[in-house]
Amino acid sequence: MEPLVLGQHQFGSRLLTGTGRFSSLKRTHEALAASGSELCTLAVRRIDLGQTETSALLKALPEGMHILPNTAGCMTAQEALRVARLAREALDTDLVKLEILADPMTLYPNNPETVRGAQMLIEDGFTVLPYCGDDPVVCRELAAIGCAAVMPLAAPIGSGLGVVNPHVLRLIIDQVSVPVIVDAGLGSPMDACQAMELGADAVLVNTAIAAADDPVAMAKAFGLAVEAGYLSFRAGRIPKKPYATASSPIDGVVEG
Amino acid sequence: MEPLVLGQHQFGSRLLTGTGRFSSLKRTHEALAASGSELCTLAVRRIDLGQTETSALLKALPEGMHILPNTAGCMTAQEALRVARLAREALDTDLVKLEILADPMTLYPNNPETVRGAQMLIEDGFTVLPYCGDDPVVCRELAAIGCAAVMPLAAPIGSGLGVVNPHVLRLIIDQVSVPVIVDAGLGSPMDACQAMELGADAVLVNTAIAAADDPVAMAKAFGLAVEAGYLSFRAGRIPKKPYATASSPIDGVVEG
Amino acid sequence: MEPLVLGQHQFGSRLLTGTGRFSSLKRTHEALAASGSELCTLAVRRIDLGQTETSALLKALPEGMHILPNTAGCMTAQEALRVARLAREALDTDLVKLEILADPMTLYPNNPETVRGAQMLIEDGFTVLPYCGDDPVVCRELAAIGCAAVMPLAAPIGSGLGVVNPHVLRLIIDQVSVPVIVDAGLGSPMDACQAMELGADAVLVNTAIAAADDPVAMAKAFGLAVEAGYLSFRAGRIPKKPYATASSPIDGVVEG
Amino acid sequence: MEPLVLGQHQFGSRLLTGTGRFSSLKRTHEALAASGSELCTLAVRRIDLGQTETSALLKALPEGMHILPNTAGCMTAQEALRVARLAREALDTDLVKLEILADPMTLYPNNPETVRGAQMLIEDGFTVLPYCGDDPVVCRELAAIGCAAVMPLAAPIGSGLGVVNPHVLRLIIDQVSVPVIVDAGLGSPMDACQAMELGADAVLVNTAIAAADDPVAMAKAFGLAVEAGYLSFRAGRIPKKPYATASSPIDGVVEG
Amino acid sequence: MKLWVNGQAIEAPEACSVSGLLTHLNIDGTVAVERNGELVRRADQASTRLSVKDRLEIVHFVGGG
Amino acid sequence: MKLWVNGQAIEAPEACSVSGLLTHLNIDGTVAVERNGELVRRADQASTRLSVKDRLEIVHFVGGG
Amino acid sequence: MKLWVNGQAIEAPEACSVSGLLTHLNIDGTVAVERNGELVRRADQASTRLSVKDRLEIVHFVGGG
Amino acid sequence: MKLWVNGQAIEAPEACSVSGLLTHLNIDGTVAVERNGELVRRADQASTRLSVKDRLEIVHFVGGG
DSSP: OOOEEETTEEESOSEEEOOTTOSOHHHHHHHHHHHTOSEEEEEEEEOOTTOSOSSHHHHHSOTTOEEEEBOTTBOSHHHHHHHHHHHHHHHOOOEEEEOBBSOTTTOOBOHHHHHHHHHHHHHTTOEEEEEEOSOHHHHHHHHHTTOSOBEEBSSSTTOOOOOSOHHHHHHHHHHOSSOBEEESOOOSHHHHHHHHHTTOSEEEESHHHHTSSSHHHHHHHHHHHHHHHHHHHHHOOOOOOSSOOOSSOSSOOOOO | OOOEEETTEEESOSEEEOOTTOSOHHHHHHHHHHHTOSEEEEEEEEOOTTOSOSSHHHHHSOTTOEEEEBOTTBOSHHHHHHHHHHHHHHHOOOEEEEOBBSOTTTOOBOHHHHHHHHHHHHHTTOEEEEEEOSOHHHHHHHHHTTOSOBEEBSSSTTOOOOOSOHHHHHHHHHHOSSOBEEESOOOSHHHHHHHHHTTOSEEEESHHHHTSSSHHHHHHHHHHHHHHHHHHHHHOOOOOOSSOOOSSOSSOOOOO | OOOEEETTEEESOSEEEOOTTOSOHHHHHHHHHHHTOSEEEEEEEEOOTTOSOSSHHHHHSOTTOEEEEBOTTBOSHHHHHHHHHHHHHHHOOOEEEEOBBSOTTTOOBOHHHHHHHHHHHHHTTOEEEEEEOSOHHHHHHHHHTTOSOBEEBSSSTTOOOOOSOHHHHHHHHHHOSSOBEEESOOOSHHHHHHHHHTTOSEEEESHHHHTSSSHHHHHHHHHHHHHHHHHHHHHOOOOOOSSOOOSSOSSOOOOO | OOOEEETTEEESOSEEEOOTTOSOHHHHHHHHHHHTOSEEEEEEEEOOTTOSOSSHHHHHSOTTOEEEEEOTTBOSHHHHHHHHHHHHHHHOOOEEEEOBBSOTTTOOBOHHHHHHHHHHHHHTTOEEEEEEOSOHHHHHHHHHTTOSOBEEBSSSTTOOOOOSOHHHHHHHHHHOSSOBEEESOOOSHHHHHHHHHTTOSEEEESHHHHTSSSHHHHHHHHHHHHHHHHHHHHHOOOOOOSSOOOSSOSSOOOOO | OEEEETTEEEEOOTTOBHHHHHHHTTOOSSOEEEETTEEEOGGGTTTOBOOTTOEEEEEEEEEOO | OEEEETTEEEEOOTTOBHHHHHHHTTOOSSOEEEETTEEEOGGGTTTOBOOTTOEEEEEEEEEOO | OEEEETTEEEEOOTTOBHHHHHHHTTOOSSOEEEETTEEEOGGGTTTOBOOTTOEEEEEEEEEOO | OEEEETTEEEEOOTTOBHHHHHHHTTOOSSOEEEETTEEEOGGGTTTOBOOTTOEEEEEEEEEOO
């Protein structure tokens, strides 16, 4: 695989991982290591006073893992900017996953506010990866204003439904000049493989790994599926046909 | 991965490969090697008199590859038995992919004749892997009479449509005691991953590799996708839900 | 709509209805009347001695409804012949829905036994409509031996999954010379419309009407959907295209 | 069916029709009459000077048909307001289908500009029906600012792909308080039936009727399918189940 | 005399016909009858005399799919 | 006098009204008119006098989706 | 002196710096700090003196998607 | 003598064996042979003498799915 280029950064794996919803830090470590991922998301949260250990998660990450802080929980561009700056200061990274949701029930991105937020963060020097709806117009605009990638959803966050609208995902991939990272809603490695076969540049997976019965095996499976889909898209699949075509030769059969 | 057990035989890879429709023997070799497959199908055909080299394909197979001769071209159980015996004599293997088609247009298996053929070949000492329709009753019967596996189709041979009926494939996997190898119609690694995630024990791929623009890369992709699907099925995927569930914590967000 | 021709019989509606699982005879009557169906299935069962009223269902059928007795419950061709003869004697009809299931769990048809049964019933003078798997080879054979129609399943009986394999259904419709009646598994009017748009000649619906919250409204909806699908198939739908095409004119827009 | 209520207006049919792409005015008349539709869209275009007859289409509409002028061709809210006012003045209707596209290739709606346009038109006294993306956040906002309905797309205009994302369409229907009219991309009556079964209040169909081989029969089929889907949604369909359930009684079978 | 009807033992009048049995059992709807595994044609129901221990199947029609 | 109608230059009678222009152009169906970017209400078409180089848009209705 | 940290009232040494506060609270991992809505750069944590009733936000990193 | 091999008439040395025929035809890869519809075991190829007008099928392995 060629490296995934996000702004000034390069990554050998095209599987981005989330770190939420794991049952323990040990599991987080093992699963992320098994996935082969080189970039994982984290959320920024207030320290609970009296808590002895802070950011223990950071120490639990596999060696070589890069960090992509997110702005989860923000409902406005202004809040997202504030959280992104805190993360940058603490982590020394200009990477940020911009996530501005419209409501706590559907967890759908607020696209117009996300565009505003992306503009503010880009002006402030961030390498912005915005989570957004699967809307080609929004994705084009995010690319046009300077986002390092776009991150359209496959399905609602945590739903596990997979790529519910492959037509529009292909349209986005065709029309957007920056990398397309499919985020949210993937349920199994097959879904990740499908996203990559549609031409996505990478996928981000959290719940489907963390909430699997065996997160470590599932993480490895996602890593393999992403590579499979990457290779497949570039290897040029056969067309679909409604009728059959023989794979064994028709002539030369033994006769009586 | 645990080994795939077919009768007395064991294989490390769960990707079976076909050898038809490649553009050259060199390509065949490279693709099969890249796939990681340990078992490939061959067809039995009359030698063309005057042909200088016979069975050149056998020499082109990667080291360690085992051979699964097929009975392609046979329309009756009797013909299939005859071809299977020729293959066994030449190759010293009791393995045979029993393929009895109903007509040259749809290339659909003739299920009742396949059952008859399987009985004859089993009595004659073969380890029989029958290609068959995606019919749970037929698959159960083939298992009951002693086939070492069943090989229901995903879609018409060479169509590349993928698993057109996942419901019935799951039903077959639930009901059949011997390994289920999904054969025919897979179009891309995602399809192979899906078949394995449904619980198939292996898949057989020919056209989707041989007729891809880059068969070697595609072969590797299929190998990865099969392993991904194998791991995923055993790792216990998350359920599908119509609504969203947050992956980042809801509490502890920075406030004004 | 042109009439549906089954052997010597003609019907104005292309919706066949089942009469099982209704909550009352009154509901059965109302739903069947609302459906516009002219042919409904019945099962043959032993009278419960001491029961005061026999075959009350017959009296509850709407005026003009024709009867299609089935052989539900039979596991062999011989049993089916016996039940069919009882029905013919009582009802003065040569029509019979031949149903020979393979097992009580999947309720899948036993295709080879169904072929045997069809042969026996045809020789005995019946107009045979066999319920069968969605297997083009089996359907062709049933048509070849003289069945008046074939009745491939859309999905398992009562599952409500709809047409799980539209590819094979289209293949059957293309290849079979007698009417194709899609039976079993339809869940909603949309499914019936889809079956008809694929080119089916009729559909048979039972559970999706009888077990709906409002069977009468659902019956009417199925009647409309079947007619819609019939007209649509013959009206020649537009092709599917991955990209957009304007419906309003592109030129002549008001300018500044 | 209950009437469809759009602002102060009521309509007996839940099929809205487009008038573009018909081969003749005669065909337009016949198809619209066959559809049962009571509301059809028109586009506003410059008169071609020297043209003898203007707005001949208006005279070709079936009796009782109401008119929904659209703003097709507009790329900004300001242009849309201008076109809407021209239409209102000429047609004496406050109804308008607001259509602001993002680009001429995908014909995707520009959602933020559509929201702006809707605000301007509502302030100007229009009953606004906005064509928009299948984005629940955008649809909620359009409803909140006072649109009389929302018109999310099923698929790209003229593509005939049908409801490519039923999950998000259901989400929109659940979350939006005003009528949801599925617009654009429906390919066949089955698609219209599906949209209505998902709970849509109406559908708008143009290309799938106008470009069918037989637009008149297809129009009638769409009318039937919309009513079927309307009834079905309210009649409470059976749940989908992976396994079979018998429709004929299990007991009382004839015995030997 | 003793007969087996639908798997149950019953008592019926001596030498009654199939029609007689139906009347005896108060059955008058649309039914069909098998006697000892053989279909009894409707036209023959009145003339077919039953014997002790005959096995009869009497069927009617119920809802089915 | 010279007017611009739908982007084309035309000659119209001096000081004619919007109604007059429509008659002059043989337009009598359902149309709407803008003059210099402003909608002309139908009630005002007879009384609205046009001036040289006025820009007019005259629209009607065509098939659309 | 009294400070507001993450919405809670706490007591801190008079005139302590941001660094001092973190030490006081036993916080030594990777964190970031806002003072009265303004980010405090890490380089400035030692030199930034706090005042009574300052509002501080101290954040760290947790699992998220 | 004349033999039928894979449907073609050929001339072979009198009374040659199956092995002899393969050598005569320059065939030396992995093949299997039927003589008059009966499989010839490999172990028997050298000892099996052919007769005039024997029908032989000689097969090898080609790509297939």
